[in-house]
Each structure stands twice: as structure tokens, then as C-alpha cells.
Amino acid sequence: MRHGHPQVVAALQQTLETERMRLRSGALPVTSEILVERALEALEQAARPHLRRVVNATGVVLNTNLGRAPLSHESLPAVAAVASGYSNLEYDLETGKRGSRYSHVEALLCQLTGAEAALVVNNNAAAVLLVADTFARGGEVVVSRGQLIEIGGSFRIPEVLSASGARLIEVGATNKTHPADYERAITEHTAMLLRCHTSNYRIVGFTAEVAPETMAAIAHAHGVLAVEDLGSGMLLDLAAYGLPKEPTVQETVQAGLDLVTFSGDKLLGGPQAGIIVGRRNLVDRLKRNHLLRALRLDKMTIAALEQTLRHYLDPARALHAVPTLEMLTRPLETLRQEAESLARRLGGRFGSLLRVETLDGLSQVGGGSLPGTFLPSVLVALTSEKMDAQALSDGLRLADPPVVARIERDVVLLDPRTLLAGDAERIEQALEGVLAP
Ligand SMILES: *Cc1c(COP(=O)(O)O)cnc(C)c1O
Numbered sequence: 069m070r071h072g073h074p075q076v077v078a079a080l081q082q083t084l085e086t087e088r089m090r091l092r093s094g095a096l097p098v099t100s101e102i103l104v105e106r107a108l109e110a111l112e113q114a115a116r117p118h119l120r121r122v123v124n125a126t127g128v129v130l131n132t133n134l135g136r137a138p139l140s141h142e143s144l145p146a147v148a149a150v151a152s153g154y155s156n157l158e159y160d161l162e163t164g165k166r167g168s169r170y171s172h173v174e175a176l177l178c179q180l181t182g183a184e185a186a187l188v189v190n191n192n193a194a195a196v197l198l199v200a201d202t203f204a205r206g207g208e209v210v211v212s213r214g215q216l217i218e219i220g221g222s223f224r225i226p227e228v229l230s231a232s233g234a235r236l237i238e239v240g241a242t243n244k245t246h247p248a249d250y251e252r253a254i255t256e257h258t259a260m261l262l263r264c265h266t267s268n269y270r271i272v273g274f275t276a277e278v279a280p281e282t283m284a285a286i287a288h289a290h291g292v293l294a295v296e297d298l299g300s301g302m303l304l305d306l307a308a309y310g311l312p313k314e315p316t317v318q319e320t321v322q323a324g325l326d327l328v329t330f331s332g333d334k335l336l337g338g339p340q341a342g343i344i345v346g347r348r349n350l351v352d353r354l355k356r357n358h359l360l361r362a363l364r365l366d367k368m369t370i371a372a373l374e375q376t377l378r379h380y381l382d383p384a385r386a387l388h389a390v391p392t393l394e395m396l397t398r399p400l401e402t403l404r405q406e407a408e409s410l411a412r413r414l415g416g417r418f419g420s421l422l423r424v425e426t427l428d429g430l431s432q433v434g435g436g437s438l439p440g441t442f443l444p445s446v447l448v449a450l451t452s453e454k455m456d457a458q459a460l461s462d463g464l465r466l467a468d469p470p471v472v473a474r475i476e477r478d479v480v481l482l483d484p485r486t487l488l489a490g491d492a493e494r495i496e497q498a499l500e501g502v503l504a505p
Contacts, residue, residue, distance in 0.1 A: 122472055124486040125472060130335070137336070139338065143375035146372065181321050184346070196297050199327055203260055203293055203295075210239055212263070212264075217268070259293065260293035266439075267299030296320055299437070301334065311396060317345065407445075447484075450480040457478045464480070467497075
């Protein structure tokens with residue numbers, strides 16, 4: 069890599085300064101070759117992007133800290149094309165007049181979900197905020213006590229509702245909410261009944277919640293809105309692949325909900341986005357809310373989302389093309405072969421420094437999707453005589469490229485489920501840095 073003059077000068081000055089300090093504290097001088105090498109290292113370090121690619125070897129398919137869903141290969145050229153040039157983002161090519169950035173994916177979303185209209189904003193938190201601000205400001209929103217969710221610390225249904233100027237009316241108990249609880253809570257101030265998908269916890273045992281159809285019927289009998297925050301928002305039913313049955317967006321729309329919101333970068337497997345689908349007249353009102361300007365999507369996101377949604381036009385292909393779906397439905401036999409191949413590769417290269425074995429284990433869906441669901445996998449276990457599991461895992465995380473692994477019972481585990489093309493080489497390169505620096 070070539071570096072600019074100011075960067076080279078800064079790296080040399082920094083290296084010499086460090087060396088002077090070392091000498092002052094009584095250390096022995098090093099050769100000028102070593103100093104040049106240190107300056108080069110400092111240069112590389114400074115030139116490295118702060119946001120960079122990491123290898124996710126945790127087996128947690130959707131990890132918000134690791135950027136959630138990786139985009140499909142087919143999405144990337146579309147993103148690059150609109151990012152590197154001009155686009156018809158808000159320009160109608162037919163008429164030559166001003167167009168809408170929200171028009172590019174609306175028809176696709178309607179076709180895929182069966183909804184009348186759709187709108188996409190920055191993320192699902194923004195989608196819920198926009199819906200509450202548009203329809204419940206100054207009014208009441210009725211939510212079951214079993215569904216007062218918190219997602220990732222800063223998104224809590226009670227706080228989002230109060231930020232939008234709506235009053236939260238809690239109904240039912242933590243474990244059970246009945247139709248009559250909603251009925252009794254409705255007053256002249258009620259704006260909407262809101263269902264929230266409990267996407268990162270599960271209430272089990274003596275439980276009851278009100279089905280979307282029932283809640284929608286109650287809302288409509290009283291002339292108020294029925295809204296659902298679906299969280300992950302699946303378009304395909306993955307029950308055939310051993311995953312728990314989750315309500316799809318289509319089923320939720322069909323159940324009669326007026327508006328349904330979900331994330332673009334959870335199970336859908338697209339870019340960060342918040343998708344709202346539902347009745348045309350309501351979506352039109354959302355589009356007229358001035359808050360929308362502050363929640364709007366970027367052109368790269370729209371390009372990635374459009375390509376992601378196109379995969380779903382052919383569900384059988386989507387299972388392979390959309391990385392999150394592919395990882396979730398990858399057969400155990402394939403995972404076994406991948407684990408064995410990775411173990412052979414790492415054992416062959418580092419066999420004298422590491423013990424490398426495969427063992428049966430579990431992967432997690434993660435990212436506020438399918439809580440408590442574990443998928444069988446085959447893991448690669450690494451143990452070193454020279455360092456403990458924590459030191460080995462720290463080394464991998466600090467390596468270039470960084471590799472994020474799991475530790476269980478003092479063993480470093482690599483789960484092939486979340487490894488992408490080229491990751492085996494990246495792991496080998498990272499280990500090289502850790503074991504033979
Ligand atoms: C994840 C989640 C959110 C927040 O979605 P973001 O796209 O991360 O903003 C809101 N509600 C539910 C139920 C969720 O699962």
C-alpha cells in the first residue's frame with residue numbers, strides 16, 4: 069500500500085519519539101531496520117479503516133454488534149452502481165419530473181406481502197415511532213403487558229410511545245392477556261391497539277395472548293387502528309427447515325392488521341431499514357408526516373433492499389441467495405463437511421501449535437429473532453498448550469482480519485454456519501498472526 073507524505077512523516081516521528089522514550093528509560097537501542105519496520109507497522113495501522121470486515125465464527129446468524137445481515141452477492145453491484153454515480157432516486161424517468169424515493173420498492177413489497185401500500189424508513193424503531201406519531205399523538209395506545217418489549221437497550225415500547233406523544237395503556241398480565249382486556253381498555257381516547265412481537269424473549273407455561281385476527285376485529289368494531297410490530301418480519305415459512313413457526317408478514321397482513329412494521333436487516337436478510345406495510349390511506353398519511361424527512365432512507369439502502377426483495381419473488385432461490393436464509397437452512401451434513409474441511413486446513417497448518425478437533429454443537433439465530441432457538445451444528449474446537457482459551461480468542465479478535473469466536477468450557481469454538489466464502493483463509497491468516505507472530 070502507498071502512503072501520503074504527511075502520513076509517512078507522522079509515522080516516523082511517532083516511531084522515533086517512542087524509541088527516544090525507551091532509550092531514556094534505559095533500554096538498549098534497536099537497529100534502524102527495526103525502526104523502519106515499526107514505522108511501517110504504524111503506517112498500516114493508521115491507514116486501516118475503522119469500520120472493517122470481521123469474520124463471524126460465533127454461529128450467531130444475526131448479531132447486531134457484527135452488523136446483522138450480510139447482503140446477497142447480487143445486491144452488491146446494485147449498491148455500487150447507485151453509489152458511484154447519479155440515480156433516479158427522486159426523479160421520474162417517464163415524465164422527467166420530480167419522483168419519490170419511496171416509490172422504488174413499494175410495488176415489490178405489496179406484491180410480496182399482499183398489502184395495499186408500503187413505506188420504508190431508516191429502521192424498525194423509526195417505523196414504530198412514525199406510526200405512533202402519525203396516529204396516536206395525544207391519544208392512547210393499548211399494549212398487552214406480555215409485549216412491552218425492550219430491544220437492544222434503547223428501544224423500548226413504553227419510551228417510543230411517550231417520545232411520540234402517545235399514552236401507553238397496559239392491559240392483561242405478563243403471562244396472560246385476553247380479548248376482554250383489550251375491549252375494556254378502549255375509550256374515546258384510544259387511537260390504536262398495538263401488538264409487539266416478543267422477538268428476543270419467550271413467555272412459556274401458563275400463557276395466553278390474543279391472536280392478531282381477534283385483536284384486529286376488536287379494534288375495528290370500535291373504530292380504532294390495529295397495528296403490529298413484527299420485529300423480524302419473515303416472508304417465508306421456515307418451519308419446514310426445523311425452525312419454529314413464526315407468523316409471516318403475509319399472514320399478519322391477512323389477519324386484518326391495518327399496519328405491520330418489521331426490520332430490513334433481521335431475518336429478511338437485507339440492509340438496515342424499517343418496513344411498514346398496510347392500508348393505502350394510512351400509508352398515505354405516514355408519507356405526509358414531516359417526521360419522515362428525518363427518518364428517510366439512503367439510496368444505497370434502497371438499492372440493496374430492492375435486490376434483497378427481488379430474491380423473494382422466487383422463494384426456492386431466495387433460500388440460497390439470501391445469506392441469512394442460507395445459513396439458517398444449511399443442512400447439518402454440509403456443516404459437518406465444512407467443519408471437517410476447516411479442521412483439516414487449520415490442523416495441517418498449525419498442528420504442532422494447536423489441537424484442532426470437530427465436535428457437535430449448536431448455533432443461535434440471534435439478533436432479536438427466534439429467541440431460544442438453537443440449531444444443530446458441527447464446531448471446530450481449538451486448544452493451545454501455550455495460551456488459554458481467552459488469550460487465543462483475544463488474539464483472534466485483535467488479528468487482521470479480526471475473527472470473532474466463541475469460548476465454551478475453556479475451548480475456542482468456530483461455527484462454520486456463519487462463515488462466508490473466503491473466511492477459512494481469513495481464519496488461517498488471523499491464526500498465523502496469533503501463533504507465529
Ligand atoms: C428488532 C426489533 C425492533 C427494532 O428494530 P430495528 O430495525 O433494530 O430498529 C423493534 N421491535 C421489535 C419487535 C424488534 O424485534
